[in-house]
Amino acid sequence: MRIAFVSFETVHHRDGEANERLQTTAELLRDADHEVHVLCARWWDGEEPTFERDGITYHGLAPDLTSRRSFSLRLPITLRSLDPAVVHASAEPPTQVQWAGRGSALARAPLVVDWYDDGGSNDWHARRAASRPQRIVTPSQLVRTWVRELGADGDQVEVIPNPIDVDRIRSIDPGEPVDVVYARHLDDDANLESLLLGLAELRSREWSAVVLGDGPERGAYEALAEDLRIDDRVRFAGEVSLEERIATYRSAHVFAQTARRCVYPTELLWALACGCVGIVEYHADSSAHELVERLDRGFRVTSEQQLVDAISAAGGLERRDYDEQFERFDRDAVCDQYLESYREIRDGYELSF
Template sequence: MRIAFVSFETVHHRASETNERFRSVVELLRDRGHDVHVFCAQFWADEAGRLERDGITYHGVSVGLDACESFLLRLPVALRATNPDVVHAGANPPGQVLAARSGATLSRAPLLVEWYGDGGVEGGRRRCLAARASDRIVTPSELVRRKVRELGADGNAVDVVPNGVDVERVRETDPGEEVDVVYARRLDAGANLESLLLALAELRDREWRARVLGDGPERDAYEELAGDLRIDDRVEFAGDASLDERIAAYRGAHVFAQTAQHCVFPTEMLWALAAGCVGVVEYHTDSCAHELLEGCERGFRTTSEEELADVLLEARDLEHRDYDERFAEFDHEAVGERYLDAYRDLREDRGLF
């Protein structure tokens, strides 16, 4: 199948959750043997408007991120020239969805839109039009699905497809040092690590050790808070770590704590759950992390630091594991198949198979 991916900005321009998700989907379909084309702003230095890299064909529809309007004007014709079977567009900027709609119509191909959500799902005329222009929308969680429906998208045309993990990679990684609690996220204003630190401080009279993975502008403030709470000798701020290092840490840990205030999909918690951790989530209205624990016997949802402290104690009674086969359904292969099913359904609806 020839798949045309549309994303004005890519991970080659800027690292973000949206761009990382888009790249992972592109690579999933490439790895399954499909003919993958990415239409984006040119990020390579030479004058050629086309780049072949790692089995992916990149089309530089415009040059640089200052030429968004030029990108939108040129996109429909560029798509038509490739004759795709499916057009798969990112939701940001919303104008690219409308341009991709025109290109998909010219190509007689269905349009699927990847609406990840960390770029915002607030209203606005173009965003509402984009929500209605898609044949199918994919979101990472029910939280984002609900917000997209509020923009006017047909609820029956919005599917939830989670981020994936590499289950085999989890199983092949040796467990790291054993700790009671692990936390992993960029340490910025939305990390809300203070909730976990306050809960741990309530357990000073118990034996425990915690590890914090990640770095960011609020790290010094969080380390200072741990000192003020007199738990800095038991909380290790380990800084940034590679994926393999994080997986090893999760396989060695007993509990993964998720307290961030904003989360469109808890990817790190999914890796940790697959690596056997007990999941503990502090509920926030702008976070979907609790969704991952629905029906999970090794998961707890809380609403306060006091509750969080109680749950951390309760979680200690569960056995330590370094792998949980329940989360094999989130393996990359399974996630890739869900996208392919969506493409096939769209083409069948149009009588193209």
């Protein structure tokens, strides 16, 4: 199957969760032996119109990120020439969905839009983008709700999670034992203070904690840990590789998720698959609670006292370094979800002609 991805900006231009999700999806399909093209702004050296890397062909429809109009105008005719089975476009920015829709119509291929965030947008372009495609895929029920509020037909919105790699988990040995781990970019939404205050309530007990990640609020959080007199038990490890994070998760007992905003809790998912007990503080703009609902080794809390109680209760659960129930989130399983979705909308699309 030939799939054409549409994303003016890619991970090769800028890191970002939406860009990373689209790149991961492209790689999943490539690894399943499908033909993958990415239509984007040029990010490689030279003026060649196409560039192949790691089995994916990139089409530079604009010389750089300042040439959005050039990209939009060239997109429909390029899609028609590629003759893809499916057009899979990023919803960021929403304006590119309109042009991707024109191209998919010319190519007589269904349009799938990957919607990772609402971006705080409720303008005409976002509402138009939500009503145009044959299928919208979101990473969580939270984003599905946001998209439906923009006017999308709920029957056309499908939740497909970010994947993990269970073989990679199995290949990495557990690290040094630790009781509680937290992992996130330490910004205004990290809400690490909630966990630190909860741990301080348990200072009379034996425990250790590690914080993975860096960011502008790290200094403030380190100062708070010192003020709470728990800095000797909370280690701030900074940015570490995925391999190091997996080793930590496999050796940890509890993963705490307290961030105020989280489109999809990828690190929580890795940790749960590594056997951690999951403790999630509920917030309206976070989907993290979706992973621990109806989970025997998961707690959802709404207050500091409930967080303290959950950490205490988690201590009574056995330590694990792998949980096979999360194999349904493995790369192959998630890839199959995309392929099943493509085939379903393609069959319906062909019947409409």
